[in-house]
Amino acid sequence: MSDFLTHECGIAAVRLRKPLEYYYDRYGSALWGFNKLFLLMEKQHNRGQDGIGIGCNKLNVPTGEPYVFRRRSSERDALSTIFRKEIKGLFKMGRKTGLDPKDPAVVREHFNFGGEVLMGHLRYGTSGEFDDGSCHPYLRRSNWPTRTLMVMGNFNMTNTGTLNHALIERGQHPVFGTDTQTVLEEIGFHLDEAHTDIYRRLRDENVPGSEMPDLISKELDLQRIVAESAAPWDGGYSICGAVGNGDMFVMRDPNGIRPCHMLITDEVIAFASERVPLMTVFEADQKDVKSLDPGSVVTIKSDGSIHDGQFAAPRKYTPCSFERIYFSRGNDPQIYRERKAMGAALVDQVVEAIEGPMENAVFSFVPNTAETAWYGLMDGLRVYRRQQVRSEILEAQANGTLDEKTLDDLILRNWPRGEKIAHKDIKMRTFIAQEKGRDLLVSHVYDITYGVVKPEDALVALDDSIVRGTTLKKSILKILSRTSPRKIVVCSTAPQIRYPDCYGIDMSELGKFIAFQAAVALHRKAGRQSVLDRVYEECKAELKKPAGEMVNRVKGVYEAFSADEISEEISRMVTPEENEWDGEVQVIFQTIENLHAAVKGPCGDWYFTGDYPTPGGYATVNAAYVRWFDGIGGRSYDLPL
Template sequence: MSDFLTHECGIAAVRLRKPLAYYYDRYGTNLWGLNKLFLLMEKQRNRGQDGTGIGCVKLDMPIGQPYVHRRRGVEQDALSEIFRKETKNFYKMSRKGQMNHKDPESVKKHFDFGGEILIGHLRYGTSGEFDVGCCHPYLRRSNWPTRTLMVMGNFNMTNAGELNEVLIDRGQHPVFGTDTQTVLEEIGYHLDEHHTDLYRRLRDEGVPGAEMPARISAALDVPKLVAESAAAWDGGYAICGVIGNGDMFVMRDPRGIRPCHMLVTDEVIAFSSERVPLMTVFEADASEVRAVDPGSMITIKSDGSMSDSAFAPPQKYTPCSFEKIYFSRGNDPQIYRERKAMGAALVPQIVKSIGGAFDKSIFSFIPNTAETAYYGLMDGLRLFRRQEVRSSILQASKDGTLTEDLVDDLILRNWPKGEKVAHKDIKMRTFISQEKGRDQLVSHVYDITYGVVKAGDFLVVLDDSIVRGTTLKQSILKILARTKPSKIVVCSTAPQIRYPDCYGIDMSELGKFIAFNAAVALQRRAGRQSLLDKIYDDCQQELKLPAHERRNRVQAVYADFTDDEISAEVSRMVYPEGIEWGGEVEVIFQTIDNLHASIKGPCGDWYFTGNYPTSGGYSMVNQAYLHWYEGVNGRSYALPL
């Protein structure tokens, strides 16, 4: 997308179902599991580039031997660096005689990531600082394996402040900063409680100390303790946790907001945020990979037994629509079809915008994530023209006016023409993403193909979403205008983004949304500042109500205007300044109805409609308006400090 948008995050997990010797005998390497983890993460690199972390738990390690390990990094290309260093260390230890890399038992004993459970995380931060301490997995250590806990996830809790208050009320001392820490401590608390209860019961039964770890491990009820931990969570999440004894769990929020997929074979149980990485890495058919059900927890005990249990009552299924629009890689067959459908759905609006003048229109996309939707747009335009041509030929044949010149004019000189006009500098984008002065640098992110667009042409460019409009105004439109088209039409496959997100996408500030700013400008132009003041008062009153009774008062900002009126104001606001060009700019947004028609099954649309799936969303949107009105920057659901 033209506006940089981050997302939290990507997860991968590999649980080997055979001893290491099996993989060495069959595949010739004791790094089979680690290699698979790397590939799963590499195939999801699109989901996080701020930081990377991996963890390992080894099963049945002798007393005194380390059994849990973790590496995290935030350096450039941290994913490759972590795995490069670990692989280098693997062979270095063997050369120095510290380990025999061909002996599975030696590898398991000496190499940190020679275990049966391997997890990995890719981070796009929506909170906290960009340092290694913010990278998953988070680790809670104990000298009891059954109290040691490692947690990672793709999630955001809207009520993290309230959850921290629960910890404080117990007498704990949480370290504020991220909701990951809150989740870790909550699960850790219930793990401690269950562990203590088991220990006391077994002790009172006279169980010898040497037998205690194995007995506690066998009796530990992971689904129960994690369900107790999650009872108060409000948010979207896919969370993976590993206990030091080798018990493992993966859970997905009750509304399925965040994605999570799994693959089970005789050799491995694997999880990832996206479906296709599992298919590619393990050469699996699509039918072998399934989504973890919303509100479901997959538990794998240390002995390898697996269970699937519900940890929360069923809720309305509202998976994040941005997974389809932008975040997930487009090589998933279903997402590929849906993105093409989103592009095709824009055809009627585009044809109207260019007045049907295909002969002087150039169609392109803003790289690279909109490319698949662009193919759908071009298919849709060609189908539209094919139907027009067919109708004209049939009519001309009926009237006796069909000639070669007419056919040439209908088809050859008036057919949709596609070109790659805009190019994005990926390295420049990565640099700018964490730069406070990004607005001064963003104009250099894009460049164009010169000589493709002729003066007087209509230039139609497809983007997958328009959030702030900053890059359009300061970079893309200025560059595109150099070719002197008579009109530039910018099309978004996503509807107008009107409301902030609080479930894992980095867009929580109302004042940064161009659709919101357009509606505010229209209200003020109409002399309705008093309405904006009233909405402020209404939001304050709404936040005094119990959470489950709150409504979205910000919807009133948009109520007086049609979608087309707001789009027209957006078009005016992004018009490039400081250049000599007299052309026209029009911004077109997908309709919400067409979005739903393009996506198979339910999809969450709160960014566009303001209808949130949880009470935390309504709390957050009202708070976001208060922050905007008061000129307060930052997340509207930030943790207390």
């Protein structure tokens, strides 16, 4: 994804099933679980770089001793820094006290993260300021372990405003307006209620106070608490939480929008946003890593017992297709195959766009995450050329014109030529992300390979997706044009992004989408401002309806145009105005039909089609249009519905 766009968070959780002594004896380290948490997070570092957080619950801690711990940081290189500091602190304590920092008993007593329940979060923020306080996990403390709660997740709720209003109506005083705080407080409220009911019954039965903590802990029903808490939620989420007594839960939204995977062995129960990190870190087979079912919650009691149940009925399965296109690491075997298929699906459009023989074209990719799809495109082009050669050989043979020269020309010429043209400077990108004057520097994020593209060549550059087109216009096309090709063709493995996302990706402002800008420009060129005005009134009318009755009125903006017409306008819009190169730019997009053909199984496509999986999506898209029309920026899915 060449556009600068934040997205997705990552979660990792490790629940040890053996005492620390077991891991010390077998693996030589009482920090086995802590190290596995680090590796799970490192293998998912692509999912979050704004900040990180880690948490730990220790089981069966003596009264008066701390049992829950947390560290968070939004500093650069926070992941390695936090883990390194914690381990250094352990060994520094050992030098001061003379205790052996490798001893499992010392680790458990003196190391904050020497517990059985470990959780970690990688943050890509879609709201709020990027400071330590905005990093997960969030913590709700109490002097009752069974009322202490730590929560983290990969999610967005579309109805945060409504949820916060419900807290206020209940009599609570929410301090923060984020969906994370809302989720924490909602689960915390129902946890408090369950705890209080059990406590009062035990008190009325004259149970001694010293016996109450264990009895309350045994009776807490996390599945019921989660089900009651999640009943009003509208969004996409995978959420992990831990109660101070050591009970733990992991849940996934009823539509399966956000991903979550689980591995269970004799030694550990582990969770992660992606499958491959679990396979790699624990050396597990693919068949042993299970994807959580939509609407399911896995609960693990403090005694280690596991229950996998439903907190809500599963709905239509609509996993986010951007996981397949871009977010998840490409070494997952299924995702790797699908990304190659997405590249191959563009062959017919690419062949038509280069307007000439393949020998007069160079095929490349930008950015590096598009490389897997590029392999698929190259495979597809070679298959296309082989079929073409076969037909030409048969035709020449039938005409009696097949000779050695003709055969050499057919076999040796006109094959697709792949080259590495664009090189991304990661350090420059990081600097620009923090620099207010980034527009002045963005054209230097990429560099090119000189001397490869000839003046008669068409240069084809494959991208994962094109969202805003900003980097394409201000950086990529300016740099690619320095190779002086006769034409530049930019291919998106994703279809045109026409509608906001409200389930985890930072794509909520409708007016920033290049496809939407193109449709608006076409209307205004044709003198059809009245269409835009009509859609505005229709969106306002929809927002007065109950969320479950709304429809997507923004579709009316696109109805007058074909996908090709919008692509042509996008091509014009992203062509740099000031450029010595005078060649043609063409932008082509994946078709929705080909996307579904490439992705095996269900595939959420609301940002392409406008067909949302939850009622909050329709509220979001209509609100986004109203905000754009009124000139109001910012997110459109955190208002009361």
